[in-house]
Amino acid sequence: MSKITITKPDDWHLHFRDGELLNETVPATARCFQRAIVMPNLVPPVRNRAEALAYKQRILAAKPSGSDFEPLMVLYLTNDTTADDIRQAVGDDIPAAKLYPAGATTNSDAAVSGIESLYPIFETMSEVGMLLLIHGEVTDAETDIFDRERLFIEQHLAPIHSRFPELKIVFEHITTADAADFVLAATPSLAATITPQHLLLNRNDLLVGGIKPHNYCLPVLKRSTHQQRLRDVVASGSPKFFLGTDSAPHAKHTKETACGCAGCYSAWGALELYTQVFDDLNCLDKLEGFASLYGPDFYGLPRNTEQLTLKREPWVMPQEIQLANGDSIVPFFAGQTLNWQIT
Ligand code: DOR
Ligand code: ZN
Numbered sequence: 074m075s076k077i078t079i080t081k082p083d084d085w086h087l088h089f090r091d092g093e094l095l096n097e098t099v100p101a102t103a104r105c106f107q108r109a110i111v112m113p114n115l116v117p118p119v120r121n122r123a124e125a126l127a128y129k130q131r132i133l134a135a136k137p138s139g140s141d142f143e144p145l146m147v148l149y150l151t152n153d154t155t156a157d158d159i160r161q162a163v164g165d166d167i168p169a170a171k172l173y174p175a176g177a178t179t180n181s182d183a184a185v186s187g188i189e190s191l192y193p194i195f196e197t198m199s200e201v202g203m204l205l206l207i208h209g210e211v212t213d214a215e216t217d218i219f220d221r222e223r224l225f226i227e228q229h230l231a232p233i234h235s236r237f238p239e240l241k242i243v244f245e246h247i248t249t250a251d252a253a254d255f256v257l258a259a260t261p262s263l264a265a266t267i268t269p270q271h272l273l274l275n276r277n278d279l280l281v282g283g284i285k286p287h288n289y290c291l292p293v294l295k296r297s298t299h300q301q302r303l304r305d306v307v308a309s310g311s312p313k314f315f316l317g318t319d320s321a322p323h324a325k326h327t328k329e330t331a332c333g334c335a336g337c338y339s340a341w342g343a344l345e346l347y348t349q350v351f352d353d354l355n356c357l358d359k360l361e362g363f364a365s366l367y368g369p370d371f372y373g374l375p376r377n378t379e380q381l382t383l384k385r386e387p388w389v390m391p392q393e394i395q396l397a398n399g400d401s402i403v404p405f406f407a408g409q410t411l412n413w414q415i416t
Contacts, residue, residue, distance in 0.1 A: 083108040253302050390411060
């Protein structure tokens with residue numbers, strides 16, 4: 074196959090950041106996605122309806138003219154989130170709230186310590202139909218970083234899912250066979266997103282032959298058996314797994330340093346990279362479900378009506394993206410060849 078046409082996709086998990094950077098991140102995503110679930114880990118985080126709608130306006134102001142791209146906003150759960158915050162926020166433009174365990178990742182200092190203390194909030198979310206998006210890693214210092222996702226499942230995710238069976242949960246950016254199998258065995262109210270980097274890479278791509286800071290993200294890349302299991306479940310066409318890039322820009326100098334930031338900025342080639350994976354797996358017929366159908370179905374939102382076509386024609390991801398403030402970003406897959414492009 075040298076061409077594929079699919080329903081226009083959405084990105085169900087990404088980071089736009091704020092300020093000037095929106096002029097880079099929003100057009101890069103609007104180029105191929107109709108909607109995006111926008112992560113709320115700003116400093117300070119997006120905690121209530123007023124903050125979410127103000128942020129939405131800043132995003133819309135950065136959208137290319139003529140684009141009908143739509144950001145979907147997310148509340149950041151803290152130990153101070155109230156049931157009223159949830160009731161006032163929930164709606165089509167704020168369909169979800171995000172649980173970051175404190176210290177799990179970029180800008181998560183304000184996040185939740187003692188997840189059980191949020192059970193009353195989960196109760197309200199379940200009642201009003203707000204989705205719970207979870208960064209699923211335990212954060213205690215003694216736990217090996219490669220075990221953090223697996224242990225989160227037994228310590229937190231399984232108890233939350235069984236206590237709130239009606240609450241729709243997205244287990245974000247899963248990285249392990251354990252997570253994939255847990256999601257497959259769970260009821261239909263639990264689903265997961267998968268990033269391009271976790272389908273394309275494993276921990277050798279981070280550590281062999283020298284540290285590759287631009288492949289460093291959280292949850293960290295795992296061993297190849299886990300990567301293979303993720304590839305198997307997307308190839309299976311299960312509707313429990315859908316597209317969420319976790320595209321997360323960091324300036325080059327904050328990644329190429331002694332204590333580098335976590336995040337891969339994949340927006341410039343996101344859909345093309347997923348297409349490459351499905352092509353490698355000989356299952357291009359499964360791309361549309363993953364990229365365009367299962368996400369809106371799970372969120373209870375309409376599927377997009379426009380279409381988009383990709384053709385097989387190689388191109389090379391630039392080495393660097395220059396920003397207006399003089400910084401630069403090294404995009405995910407920099408300098409490497411992608412086989413597909415959007416027509
Ligand atoms: O790699 C990551 N980067 N993982 C996250 O969970 C957060 C993100 C970011 O905001 O940079
Ligand atoms: Zn993220």
